[in-house]
Amino acid sequence: MNALVERIHGIVGPAGLVTPGEVAPYATDWRKRYVGVPLVVVKPATVPEVAKVVRACAEARVAIVPQGGNTGLCGGATPDASGSQIVLNLSRMNRIRAIDSHNNTMTVEAGCVLARLQEAAEEAGRLFPLSLAAEGSCEIGGNLSTNAGGTAVLRYGNTRELVLGLEVVLPSGEIWDGLRGLRKDNTGYDLKQLFIGAEGTLGVITAAVLKLFPLARSRATAVVALADPGRALDLLQRLLEGCGERLTGFELFSDSCLGLVLKHFKDTTAPFARRFPQYALVELSDTLTGNAVAGLAEAALGAALEANCILDATIAQSEAQASALWKLREHISEAQAHEGPNIKHDVSIPISQIPEFIRVTDIELARAHPGVRMVTFGHVGDGNLHYNVSAPEGVAAPAFVKETPAVNRIVHDSVARFAGSISAEHGLGQLKRDEIRRYKSPLELELMRTIKNALDPLGIMNPGKVL
Amino acid sequence: MNALVERIHGIVGPAGLVTPGEVAPYATDWRKRYVGVPLVVVKPATVPEVAKVVRACAEARVAIVPQGGNTGLCGGATPDASGSQIVLNLSRMNRIRAIDSHNNTMTVEAGCVLARLQEAAEEAGRLFPLSLAAEGSCEIGGNLSTNAGGTAVLRYGNTRELVLGLEVVLPSGEIWDGLRGLRKDNTGYDLKQLFIGAEGTLGVITAAVLKLFPLARSRATAVVALADPGRALDLLQRLLEGCGERLTGFELFSDSCLGLVLKHFKDTTAPFARRFPQYALVELSDTLTGNAVAGLAEAALGAALEANCILDATIAQSEAQASALWKLREHISEAQAHEGPNIKHDVSIPISQIPEFIRVTDIELARAHPGVRMVTFGHVGDGNLHYNVSAPEGVAAPAFVKETPAVNRIVHDSVARFAGSISAEHGLGQLKRDEIRRYKSPLELELMRTIKNALDPLGIMNPGKVL
Numbered sequence: 001m002n003a004l005v006e007r008i009h010g011i012v013g014p015a016g017l018v019t020p021g022e023v024a025p026y027a028t029d030w031r032k033r034y035v036g037v038p039l040v041v042v043k044p045a046t047v048p049e050v051a052k053v054v055r056a057c058a059e060a061r062v063a064i065v066p067q068g069g070n071t072g073l074c075g076g077a078t079p080d081a082s083g084s085q086i087v088l089n090l091s092r093m094n095r096i097r098a099i100d101s102h103n104n105t106m107t108v109e110a111g112c113v114l115a116r117l118q119e120a121a122e123e124a125g126r127l128f129p130l131s132l133a134a135e136g137s138c139e140i141g142g143n144l145s146t147n148a149g150g151t152a153v154l155r156y157g158n159t160r161e162l163v164l165g166l167e168v169v170l171p172s173g174e175i176w177d178g179l180r181g182l183r184k185d186n187t188g189y190d191l192k193q194l195f196i197g198a199e200g201t202l203g204v205i206t207a208a209v210l211k212l213f214p215l216a217r218s219r220a221t222a223v224v225a226l227a228d229p230g231r232a233l234d235l236l237q238r239l240l241e242g243c244g245e246r247l248t249g250f251e252l253f254s255d256s257c258l259g260l261v262l263k264h265f266k267d268t269t270a271p272f273a274r275r276f277p278q279y280a281l282v283e284l285s286d287t288l289t290g291n292a293v294a295g296l297a298e299a300a301l302g303a304a305l306e307a308n309c310i311l312d313a314t315i316a317q318s319e320a321q322a323s324a325l326w327k328l329r330e331h332i333s334e335a336q337a338h339e340g341p342n343i344k345h346d347v348s349i350p351i352s353q354i355p356e357f358i359r360v361t362d363i364e365l366a367r368a369h370p371g372v373r374m375v376t377f378g379h380v381g382d383g384n385l386h387y388n389v390s391a392p393e394g395v396a397a398p399a400f401v402k403e404t405p406a407v408n409r410i411v412h413d414s415v416a417r418f419a420g421s422i423s424a425e426h427g428l429g430q431l432k433r434d435e436i437r438r439y440k441s442p443l444e445l446e447l448m449r450t451i452k453n454a455l456d457p458l459g460i461m462n463p464g465k466v467l
Numbered sequence: 468m469n470a471l472v473e474r475i476h477g478i479v480g481p482a483g484l485v486t487p488g489e490v491a492p493y494a495t496d497w498r499k500r501y502v503g504v505p506l507v508v509v510k511p512a513t514v515p516e517v518a519k520v521v522r523a524c525a526e527a528r529v530a531i532v533p534q535g536g537n538t539g540l541c542g543g544a545t546p547d548a549s550g551s552q553i554v555l556n557l558s559r560m561n562r563i564r565a566i567d568s569h570n571n572t573m574t575v576e577a578g579c580v581l582a583r584l585q586e587a588a589e590e591a592g593r594l595f596p597l598s599l600a601a602e603g604s605c606e607i608g609g610n611l612s613t614n615a616g617g618t619a620v621l622r623y624g625n626t627r628e629l630v631l632g633l634e635v636v637l638p639s640g641e642i643w644d645g646l647r648g649l650r651k652d653n654t655g656y657d658l659k660q661l662f663i664g665a666e667g668t669l670g671v672i673t674a675a676v677l678k679l680f681p682l683a684r685s686r687a688t689a690v691v692a693l694a695d696p697g698r699a700l701d702l703l704q705r706l707l708e709g710c711g712e713r714l715t716g717f718e719l720f721s722d723s724c725l726g727l728v729l730k731h732f733k734d735t736t737a738p739f740a741r742r743f744p745q746y747a748l749v750e751l752s753d754t755l756t757g758n759a760v761a762g763l764a765e766a767a768l769g770a771a772l773e774a775n776c777i778l779d780a781t782i783a784q785s786e787a788q789a790s791a792l793w794k795l796r797e798h799i800s801e802a803q804a805h806e807g808p809n810i811k812h813d814v815s816i817p818i819s820q821i822p823e824f825i826r827v828t829d830i831e832l833a834r835a836h837p838g839v840r841m842v843t844f845g846h847v848g849d850g851n852l853h854y855n856v857s858a859p860e861g862v863a864a865p866a867f868v869k870e871t872p873a874v875n876r877i878v879h880d881s882v883a884r885f886a887g888s889i890s891a892e893h894g895l896g897q898l899k900r901d902e903i904r905r906y907k908s909p910l911e912l913e914l915m916r917t918i919k920n921a922l923d924p925l926g927i928m929n930p931g932k933v934l
Contacts, residue, residue, distance in 0.1 A: 102700050102819035103850070104707070125708070147653050158651060161628065174910055183849045184625060184815045185888035186614050186664055187895055187903050188933055189915050193660030197653055214707045233569050240571070240681045241592070244754030245712040287711030288763075296755075350648045352569035382650045383570070421652035428654055436654050443641055447922075448656050454921035455914075466655055 004060045005040045008086070011052045012044050016092070026087050029078045030071045030134075034430060036079035038065070041087040047167065047175060047206045050088070054204060055173025057086060063460050064088050066200035068110060068142030071134040073346075074429025076146065076199045076465050085463075088204060090141050097207065099124045104212040105164060105181045110141025110205050117210070126212035129156035133330075141205050147197030149425030154381035155248045156213065158425070159196065165209035166192040171202070171456040181209045194451065199427050200462040202455045216248070216285035220297035221322035224304075225276035225312040229355040232280050232380060234309050236351070239282065242300045246293060249283030250381030251329050257377045260335035261328055268327055271314050280380070281329045329377070333386075336375050341397035342390040343407045349420030351383040358387075361414040365389060368410055369403060384424040387411060412439065428466045471527045472507045475553070478519045479511050483559070493554050496545045497538045497601075501897060503546035505532070508554040514634065514642060514673045517555070521671060522640025524553060530927050531555050533667035535577060535609030538601040540813075541896025543613065543666045543932050552930075555671060557608050564674065566591045571679040572631060572648045577608025577672050584677070593679035596623035600797075608672050614664030616892030621848035622715045623680065625892070626663065632676035633659040638669070638923040648676045661918065666894050667929040669922045683715070683752035687764035688789035691771075692743035692779040696822040699747050699847060701776050703818070706749065709767045713760060716750030717848030718796050724844045727802035728795055735794055738781050747847070748796045796844070800853075803842050808864035809857040810874045816887030818850040825854075828881040832856060835877055836870060851891040854878060879906065895933045 009017055018026060018041035026041045028034065039062065044050045057064050063085040067077040070089075079085040094111040101124050108117060114135040121128035130143060132150030142148075144166070148159045156162065165180040178192050195203055226232050232252050239247045255275055261268055271279065282301075286293040294315070301313040316322035336342050349357050358376060365372055371392025378385040389407055391400035412422045416439050423432055437445065445467075452459075452467055476484055485493060485508035493508045495501065506529065511517045524531050530552040534544040537556075546552040561578040568591050575584055581602040588595035597610060599617030609615075611633070615626045623629065632647040645659050662670055693699050699719050706714045722742055728735055738746065749768075753760040761782070768780040783789035803809050816824050825843060832839055838859025845852040856874055858867035879889045883906050890899055904912065912934075919926075919934055 100817060100819050102704060103817040105817070147657075149651050149653075153651065157628075160657070161624075170910075170914075176910055176914065177908065178911070180886065180888070181817045182815045182886075182888050182891075183818075184616050184620065184846075184851045184891040186616075186892055187888055187890045187899070187907065188664075188911075189669075189918055190614075190627070190660060190664055191911065191914055191918075193657060194918075197655075197657055202656075214711050216711075237569060240754075242754060244681050244683075287707075287709060292759075348649045348651045350567060350570040350572070351650075352567050379651075384651045419647065419649075421647070421649050421654055423654045424649075424651035425653055432654070440654065441644065443637075443643055444645070444655075444658065447637075447643065447658055450921050451656055451658075451661075451918070454917050 002039065004056060004062055007056045008040065008042055008053055011056065012042055012049050016043050016045060016049065018043060026067060026070065026089060027079060029075045031073060034075040034078040035081070037081050037083040038079040038087045039084055041089060043089045043092045045092045047169065050169045050204055050206055051173050051175050053088065054169050054171065057460055058171060058173055058458055061458060061460065062086060063463050065462055066090065066145065066204045068139030069113065069134065069137045071138040072142060072146060072429060073426045074431035076427055076429030077142065078430070080464055090206070091139060093206060096120050100181065101126060103181050106210045106212055107179060107207065108140055108210060109207045110139060112140045114138050114140055114143060121212050122215065125215060127215050128210060129213055130159055130162060140208065144196055144205050144208055145198065145200050146427040149379070149382070149384065151249060151379070153379060154250055155245055162211050163192060163196060163208055164211060166195055166205055167207040168195050169204040169206055171458065171461050179207060179209050194455070199429060199466050201452060201466050202461060214287045217287055217289045218293045219283065219285045219322070220294045221316040221325050222282045222297055222301060223271040223314050223325050223328065224280045224282055224301065224310045225272055226278040226280060226310055229278060229358055231309055232278060233351065233354065235280060235304055236381060238304055238309065239300055243284055243296055246284040246286050246296065248285045249281060251281040251378065252380040253279055253329055253332060253377035254374070256373060257332045257375055258328060260339055260375065261331045264335040264338040265331050268331065269324070271325065271328065272312050276311050281325060332375065332377050336388060336390060340391050341400045342375065342388050343404050345387040345411050346424050346426045347385055347387055347411070347415045347420055347422055348383045348424035349415060349418045351380065353418045354380060354383065354385065357414065357418045361387070361411060364410050364414065365407065369407065408435070430465060433466060469506065471523060471529055474523045475507065475509055475520055478523065479509055479516050483510050483512060483516065485510060493534065493537065493556060494546060496542045498540060501542040501545040504548050504550040505546040505554045506551055508556060510556045510559045512559045514636065517636045517671055517673055518640050518642050520555060521636050521638065524927055525638060525640055525925055528925060528927065529553060530930050532929055533557065533612065533671045535606030536580065536601065536604045538605040539609060539613060539896060540893045541898035543894055543896030544609065545897070547931055557673070558606060560673060563587050567648065568593060570648050573677045573679055574646060574674065575607055575677060576674045577606060579607050581605050581607055581610060588679050589682065592682060594682050595677060596680055597626055597629060607675065611663055611672050611675055612665065612667050613894040616846070616849070616851065618716060618846070620846060621717055622712055629678050630659060630663060630675055631678060633662055633672055634674040635662050636671040636673055638925065638928050646674060646676050661922070666896060666933050668919060668933050669928060681754045684754055684756045685760045686750065686752045686789070687761045688783040688792050689749045689764055689768060690738040690781050690792050690795065691747045691749055691768065691777050692739055693745040693747060693777055695744060696825055698776055699745060700818065700822065702747060702771055703848060705771055705776065706767055710751055710763055713751040713753050713763065715752045716748060718748040718845065719847040720746050720796055720799060720844035721841070723840060724799045724842055725795060727806055727842065728798045731802040731805040732798050735798065736791070738792065738795065739779050743778050748792060799842065799844050803855060803857060807858050808867045809842065809855050810871050812854040812878050813891050813893045814852055814854055814878070814882045814887055814889055815850045815891035816882060816885045818847065820885045821847060821850065821852065824881065824885045828854070828878060831877050831881065832874065836874065875902065897932060900931070900933060
């Protein structure tokens with residue numbers, strides 16, 4: 001046995017080492033795009049164990065790949081193929097250390113699965129609002145390290161906004177206890193901000209103090225028909241002005257998206273008797289019980305109809321109807337996959353620029369790649385578009401996938417012209433590590449490297465990711 | 468003329484240099500506790516001018532003290548007495564560069580006075596929620612550099628939460644353009660977080676993209692009588708659970724605070740016919756017009772009364788009454804000053820710990836300093852207490868002020884035992900720079916120094932502050 005592995009074995013014991021035959025799931029990313037070969041996969045059970053493992057790796061100059069639920073979409077938690085990096089999987093550290101309902105906080109370990117935290121909050125009569133497709137298996141340490149977004153950002157912010165304190169094992173193996181549960185603390189640099197969204201390149205997040213919110217007790221869900229994305233922005237403003245923080249969801253999808261969902265999911269039905277160019281899925285919620293929020297939705301959408309801002313609207317009359325409307329939005333990704341190969345983009349731009357961005361980028365793509373089919377949808381309330389490009393009818397997967405770099409170039413260059421971001425909510429990982437160099441200023445890249453070198457001078461924390 | 472001053476004169480012209488006879492207001496802090504002697508006071512008009520001045524100082528190894536409205540309470544913007552530091556005052560850079568109402572953002576220069584930004588937002592039909600006592604003269608660059616709090620934190624967060632992008636002149640004189648207007652951007656380290664709250668020790672913030680919100684169009688204000696601070700927390704939870712984000716203000720003050728206000732402000736009146744131990748000032752607001760929010764306040768407070776959570780409540784029936792109730796809270800600081808010398812503390816602790824913190828710290832202080840009078844109030848919804856200690860009746864100012872270190876020691880040690888912060892919203896500046904070393908771990912101080920040395924290797928940015 002390698003001397004370092006032997007030392008780690010002494011720290012974590014047999015239960016903390018994955019046997020060679022079981023390593024595969026930890027060595028591959030969720031989308032199966034990256035396959036690595038780890039020196040060893042370590043699953044420590046306590047913070048001191050994490051600290052000792054990191055110190056051992058630092059002394060041996062061996063790189064560490066922190067990993068949670070391994071559901072990331074950019075290969076940020078996959079080791080390289082050298083056989084020299086260790087995977088440090090935090091899944092065994094899954095205790096909820098405390099819930100303080102009068103402080104509206106919850107102190108949790110990195111390995112807690114997100115859905116379990118949502119449930120624990122609800123049992124305490126509170127809401128933990130972070131919500132995303134992988135919530136049944138992703139872990140909060142990964143959510144923190146990628147500053148995850150999801151469906152509740154419009155009202156509650158990204159993961160970064162949900163954190164009051166962190167505990168981090170630094171690249172030296174020291175434990176930084178920043179587990180404060182304070183809403184105001186201006187005593188120097190806000191160090192936790194460095195580790196949130198750093199994708200494990202500056203240290204290993206082992207625990208966090210998270211904010212809790214009041215539970216929503218009434219809800220209204222609607223699908224609205226629109227002439228174009230510009231009207232969607234007008235509707236968004238109307239709803240923000242009229243309904244304020246009650247607006248918890250505002251998703252846009254084009255008729256092509258709806259068409260794919262209706263085609264591939266036989267249990268779905270169109271929201272209107274006729275088809276329209278665009279649709280917005282709107283959700284209002286309130287801490288109050290009763291029908292007030294439904295009445296408000298009706299009044300606001302009625303006024304929008306009268307002002308010719310929208311073309312039609314259907315408001316769910318039951319939980320089942322609300323869930324059926326949400327399915328039209330939630331099934332888009334899978335429907336697109338059934339339809340054939342496609343090239344995905346997770347981009348954000350200033351909300352005001354979304355209609356113009358879609359218009360000019362669609363034109364550029366159609367010119368350069370005749371026949372491509374646009375499947376555009378996303379969290380428009382946050383400026384986040386999943387701007388996806390499907391192959392022209394009849395084009396085979398391999399031929400179209402070869403176009404990925406050329407398509408990315410057009411889309412990402414357009415994003416840059418609109419002062420947007422080429423990774424809104426998924427991070428950089430390995431996937432966009434090279435791509436970002438084209439779009440970030442040399443000065444900003446240098447600042448990032450300065451921070452990296454200052455905090456991780458040996459370069460052992462997740463090398464090959466982000467930077 | 469000093470060679471550097473001559474060079475700076477060449478960069479900013481005569482309008483950009485304060486003449487020696489007019490330097491005094493820039494050399495002293497707002498509370499007149501620190502008086503410095505600057506080499507020169509520079510008021511650049513543009514970002515390139517700032518960059519050139521910083522570069523000149525870097526080359527000459529001369530320290531820079533960034534300054535805005537100079538209303539800080541910890542001496543963070545005052546030069547030392549050596550005559551060797553320059554004051555870089557940003558007040559001339561006061562343009563609102565853009566308001567994007569569909570993106571709900573405003574791009575502003577550092578020298579904009581906060582009240583002007585509130586007005587500009589309102590003219591655009593939006594709310595910029597940052598609000599604090601100095602808003603008529605403080606500047607947004609200072610608010611950003613101190614991560615200012617204020618009266619709207621409960622609902623909208625600290626200044627940090629209100630920022631999407633920054634423009635910063637780095638200690639090298641390079642300009643970092645991080646002026647993004649995006650709600651989601653996960654492309655590497657979130658560098659803006661470093662400069663927010665750094666009190667000018669890492670660079671000079673020259674502009675920012677700020678978030679705007681829907682305007683509140685109805686409001687309910689009440690003062691509630693309470694038996695003790697524990698009941699205040701129960702009421703806070705009731706209001707959060709029932710009213711959600713409508714709760715925009717939740718301030719607590721003791722009967723001793725009310726007594727001082729009634730004594731020193733003859734135009735104020737007690738909220739109730741009899742006196743109670745504690746009072747909460749509660750404010751609800753909503754984007755909806757009409758009386759819904761007033762009805763909600765009445766119902767929520769009625770239920771609290773029935774449940775014996777509160778002892779009495781008075782709800783304002785007009786704008787004038789609401790403003791009279793707010794005055795009871797707003798006049799406390801000044802009333803306390805009229806009453807004689809006092810020792811102030813701006814602390815935060817987990818909200819759930821506030822009653823116990825007040826109880827045990829009051830006892831400790833009374834033991835060590837018999838006769839001191841507690842004047843405790845604050846933004847309890849944020850866990851932020853202004854825990855102020857007035858001299859015993861008949862004790863002269865100088866004798867009491869001599870007790871400051873001993874009183875601070877008791878209060879701050881108690882804050883530390885409750886896992887709190889000794890500077891909730893005012894920063895460290897010069898005032899608490901030494902004090903913080905007692906309460907932050909050596910590892911955290913070392914991390915802060917690592918960041919400082921990495922970004923400002925020459926140590927020219929606001930030396931002697933924070934670290």
